[in-house]
Amino acid sequence: AQTVTQSQPEMSVQEAETVTLSCTYDTSENNYYLFWYKQPPSRQMILVIRQEAYKQQNATENRFSVNFQKAAKSFSLKISDSQLGDTAMYFCAFEGQAGTALIFGKGTTLSVSS
Amino acid sequence: KAGVTQTPRYLIKTRGQQVTLSCSPISGHRSVSWYQQTPGQGLQFLFEYFSETQRNKGNFPGRFSGRQFSNSRSEMNVSTLELGDSALYLCASSLSPGEVGELFFGEGSRLTVL
Numbered sequence: 001a002q003t004v005t006q007s008q009p010e011m012s013v014q015e016a017e018t019v020t021l022s023c024t025y026d027t028s029e030n031n032y033y034l035f036w037y038k039q040p041p042s043r044q045m046i047l048v049i050r051q052e053a054y055k056q057q058n059a060t061e062n063r064f065s066v067n068f069q070k071a072a073k074s075f076s077l078k079i080s081d082s083q084l085g086d087t088a089m090y091f092c093a094f095e096g097q098a099g100t101a102l103i104f105g106k107g108t109t110l111s112v113s114s
Numbered sequence: 115k116a117g118v119t120q121t122p123r124y125l126i127k128t129r130g131q132q133v134t135l136s137c138s139p140i141s142g143h144r145s146v147s148w149y150q151q152t153p154g155q156g157l158q159f160l161f162e163y164f165s166e167t168q169r170n171k172g173n174f175p176g177r178f179s180g181r182q183f184s185n186s187r188s189e190m191n192v193s194t195l196e197l198g199d200s201a202l203y204l205c206a207s208s209l210s211p212g213e214v215g216e217l218f219f220g221e222g223s224r225l226t227v228l
Contacts, residue, residue: 020203025180042221043221044117044220044221044222045206045216045219046219047216059226091156091157100170101147101159101162101170101172102147102159102217103159104149104156104157104158105215106155106156107156107157
């Protein structure tokens with residue numbers, strides 16, 4: 001069975017700094033998808049970034065980028081130039097065969113302060 | 115375009131009662147998934163519906179059930195409530211089950227069981 005592990009329950013960073021959130025996963029599949037979702041306090045979860053396992057190039061979305069290491073089964077999220085609005089819980093998620101349910105890590109609570 | 119709407123947002127029940135939660139997906143979305151979010155277990159998949167049929171089911175007891183109507187709206191029901199059922203129940207919609215990772219979440223229904 002696939003598992004997703006986020007080893008950092010909480011992290012703090014100052015505005016404008018860069019922070020990296022860690023995620024590792026376990027799967028025997030070769031084709032799969034990885035995601036980072038953001039859940040702000042009392043607001044709905046939104047997709048931040050996605051990565052297809054067959055793509056070697058790391059995905060980037062504005063200030064958000066990933067470091068995807070397929071052999072190491074590692075998928076970290078880097079947030080550059082952190083903003084107060086980045087304060088949220090971040091979930092790493094795995095999807096195997098298309099159409100199967102997302103498997104989430106337990107989340108990392110990120111606090112950005114001024 | 116309206117987002118995913120979940121009702122009620124908050125509710126308090128006592129052990130042994132039952133509860134029904136409702137989810138209206140984004141217009142045009144036909145796939146609805148349900149997740150249970152707790153501090154200890156994180157996000158756990160409950161079930162997924164598409165075209166009024168349950169496609170996937172997570173590892174939850176039979177007290178948890180759901181259905182989907184012809185207009186794609188979905189309900190989930192929990193019978194004989196236990197204290198451990200206290201959680202945030204999240205609904206997510208997508209165009210179809212094949213829309214990899216493109217889940218749009220509602221704000222959730224927070225259930226407290228006393």
